[in-house]
Each structure stands twice: as C-alpha cells, then as structure tokens.
Amino acid sequence: MAGHVIKAEKLTKVYRRGSEDVYAINGINLEIDKGDFIALMGPSGSGKTTLLDIIGCLDSVSSGTLEVFGRDVSRAREKDLVALRRGNIGFIFQEFLLIPSLTALENVALPLYFARLRKEKKFLTEILKKVGLGHRINHLPKEMSGGERQRVAIARALAISPKFLIADEPTGNLDTRSSQEIFDIFRKVNAEEGLTVILATHNPKLGSQTSRIIYLKDGKTVLREESGLY
C-alpha cells in the first residue's frame, strides 16, 4: 500500500500530575491504512481517548513521531493542525456534542462553514438521509433521542468528506439496539466508501465486527488481533 493514513512510532503522551509524570500513552507504534476499520479496546484509563485525540490532531505529542497522510505532525503548530483537521478528519464523541441551538441540518453544515465550503441544502439532506434522519432535518438536538443525536453527529463528521473518522465510544451512551444501528452506519461507510474508521469501544461484540482490534492497557498496546468476523 502506498503510504499509511496514520503512522505512529514510539508515541508518548505524558501529563504532569503534582510531582509525578503520568504516561497516558507510552511508546505506541501504530500503522493505519486506508480503508481500515479499527477498534481500540481496553479498560478505562488505558489511553484510548488520548490516542484518538493525538491521531485526530487534537492534542500534542510528548515524544515519538506521528505521521498523518505521510506528513510529520508531531511538532506541528496549532494553526497547521486546524488546517489538517478541516476537511480531513471527522470526529464523533460519546456525548454527541451537537450545538444545541442549531438544527440537525445546521449542525451538519457547521464544519462546512468553518472549512469555507459552500454546499447545497440538498447535499446536507442527502447526508442526513444516509444516516437515516431524512425526516428530522429541522429538529433541534433536544427534540431527538440519543441514537438520533449520534446520527446527526456522524452526518456532521461525514459532511466534509473526511479521509478518516475518529469515534470515541460512539455507542457508550446508547442502548443495545441503537448501538448496533449506529455501529452499522460506520460499517456501511467503511465497506461502501472505503472510509477509514477508528473507534474506541468497551463493547466486545461491536469490537469483534471491525477488521482489527487494538487492545490498550496502561498506555501500551498489549494485543493486536485481526477480527475474523469482518
């Protein structure tokens, strides 16, 4: 394969807590290729979120190198990281984190506005239809269920046609049925559009449906496993 989407070597993130250094992630090596569907698993505090933040260019690296689309971003400035995130990386969070004052459609339009991209309303509606929310485009987040809100969040991430999606426990706040439905959307965009998806989950059933699982513990990868199911 010509170049990795993400390549990390000896990736380390250290926080200072009092007089103590805490290694949120500690020397992780990682290669993610286009079309990968990866589940990050591991107990709470194992470093899943930190790793996602770093490879999503939201957080800085303490040491090691990180290449995104072949470009070393481990020493990049905030301004360059913003430019990289815009139009390349889609984020989905456990808490949905929609803007409460904006409708579903407006929430989806927001990243396009920041990326200075003009799109027809039809384009936005199509994306909402793709996640099964064609009938809720003018609803505010508070008028929607958790599953619906997460669908809006996925649509928002997809609006900029990203190169990869980062989802931090996207089903953590959902019931079993909604969880599977949301997961199916990820599987669909991965399978049909070849979109790279990296998600963190506590749910082994969902994890087993990805192409690769990376287990983390105490900031280190402890096990990599190719999932047979996918």
Add this chain to the structure above:
Amino acid sequence: MNTFAIALKNLARKKVRTLLTISGVAIAIAVLVSLWGFDAGYQKSLESDIDKMGYQLLVTAKGCPYEAATLMLKGGGGLLYMPEGVYDKIVKDPRIDRITPQLVATAYDPQKESSDSGIALYMGIHESYLALKPWSKFKFGGWFSGEDADEVIIGYEAAEFEQRAVGDKVFIPGKDKVLTVVGIFERTGTQDDGIIFMPLKTAQRIFDLPGKLTGIGIKLKDMRELSKFEEDLYYEPGIQIISMAQVRGTILNLVSSAKAMTNSVAMIAIIVAVIGVVNTILMSVFERTSEIGVMKAIGASRADIFRIIWTETTLICVFGGIIGNILAILGGNMVEYALKQVLPYTPKGHLVIITPEVLVLSSVGAIVMGLIAGVYPAFRAASLKPVEAIRKGE
C-alpha cells in the same frame, strides 16, 4: 450558515439573560443620548433666548450677578432698584443705538396657584421697548393711550392662560387696582409671553416705586465699543452692567457643573453596562466550553471562534443601542421635565434636542462598546484547547 446566524441563535438560547444584558446597555445609551441631546438643546435654547432679549447690555442695581442673570432672563431685571437718574445720565451717550428703561414687579395671585407658584410678573415699559424688540407685534389692540394710563398689554401666553381679550379688566392682586387690556402681543417664544406690561409710570405708581427702575436694556451702535462702554459705566455708583455674553457664560457655568455630574453618571452607567456584557458573555463562554471545543475539533480556527463570540457581544450592544435610542427619543419629554425641576434657569423651547447626528454617534458608540466588551471573552474562548474544552464539558 454564517457567523451572525450562529451568534444570534446562541443569544436566543438564554433569552432572559440576553434581554437583561441588552436592557443594561439600552439604559446606558439612553442616558448618554439624553445628555448629548440636552447639551445641544440647552445651549441652543439659551442662545435663542438671549438673542430675543433684543439688547446686548443690561444695567441693573448692584447685587448678586448670578441672581441678576437668572432674574434678568426671567423678566428683564433683578428685583433690586436703582434711581431713574441713571437712565437720564446714560441715555445721552452717543454710542447707544437703542435704550429702554424697565421696572419689573411681581404680585402673588392666589388664583394662579397652578402655574409658576402663583406669582404674576408685571413690567413697566417705555415706548422704546418696542424698538429694541422689533419682533414684538400686536396680535390684538395696540400701545397704551398715555404714559400714565391704567392700561396693560399682555403677553401671548398670559393672555391665553387668563382668557383675556382687548377691553377686559385686569385686577392686580394685593394692590386693589383694575387696569384695562389695550393690547395682546403675538407669541415670541420668550419669557415676554408670560408678562403683563404696563406703562413705566403706571407701574411705578401702582407698585409704589416712584422714580425706580430694575433695569435698563441697551443696544450699542457698534459692538466693538462694548468693553470701553462698560468701563465708562464701571464707576457709576450702585449699578452694574451685565452683558449678554456674560449672562450666557454665567448660566452655562451653572449648568456645566450639573452636566459634569450627569456625565459621570452616564460614564458609570456605561462602565456598568460593559461589565455586564463582559460578564454575560464570559459566563456563556464557560457554559459552552465543550461546544467551543467541538467547533475547534470540526475545523474552527481561533479566528472563527473569536469572530462568533465577538459578534455575540457586538449584537447585544447594537440591540441595546437601538433600544436605548428609542428610549431616549420617547423619554425626551420626561428628561426635559426632570431637568426643568433641577436647573437654575431653563430657557424656552426644547431643552433636549436629539438630532440624527446624536443617534448616529450613539449607535457607533454602542458598536464600539460591543467590540471592546467582546475582546476578552472572545480571546478566552479562542484560546481554549480543543481537547481540554471537550473533556471539561463532558
């Protein structure tokens, strides 16, 4: 989707809080506009009052210059008396273009209690009075039949208030004297409108002030001779000369101290309003920490966030400015009424004149206020680190 829409929707989320903050700005702007309006209006009215007095100099008996200045504008002379001889002496001066003697007297009228604390103002005048006030025209009737006639000419408002017509009888309270109305002046827009005029000699007789005057109005042929003329009269005993320029300065001086106080009140109102806006927006930034983090995660730059928050503060101040301007226009009469109660002298005409320039200036002021108030909250929001912001909100 644009910055305005996002900012507006954010403000609409906490309607009560936003409205309260806007009210704070509106009140501050209303105070400011009223003050500026007063500044312009008072000066203009005062100047027009002084212009309409017709004379540049007034000779009065020696007394407190402030009291004299105020009383003079109210009726043409301080209620201190000087002998008629002064007039006879000055009248021959070749530098004088026009000159008129006057005697002001007051009488308490219990039937007039509703207006001006029941005091009726009378002025004894000489025929030369009309020469100094060419705009004083008769609406009805004409001049007195003689120098000692028991007749009056009434100012427009006094006539209207007392429902008098030519031929009616006027009773002078406390003097048991009845005079006949021979003329009614047209409206002049000055204090003269409220005065009852009678021949100088009649006034001296009725009010028991033989050979007395309260003032002598003088117009010089050449204004440049003013200071020399004043100097010549300086050594004349028992009198003082007040020039209209001096009166204007004296009154503006009195008013300026009141103005300084109200100006500081306006400044305080604005500072409080700005602090209110900063507080509201800061609070809203803290509440939206995770939202701001998400916006950054999905591609918002520091400048984008700064712009959104800045727009929110500016919108609050712009709305406040608009409402404040409307309040000032609607409340202008109320402010005028209040000012009339506290000011030492209030000219005729509008005290508060709100011009389009004042409105434009205050609107620009409101925008500037918003821009200034927005800097710190916008900077705080723009400086949030996406990861920390997102996690803080969770």
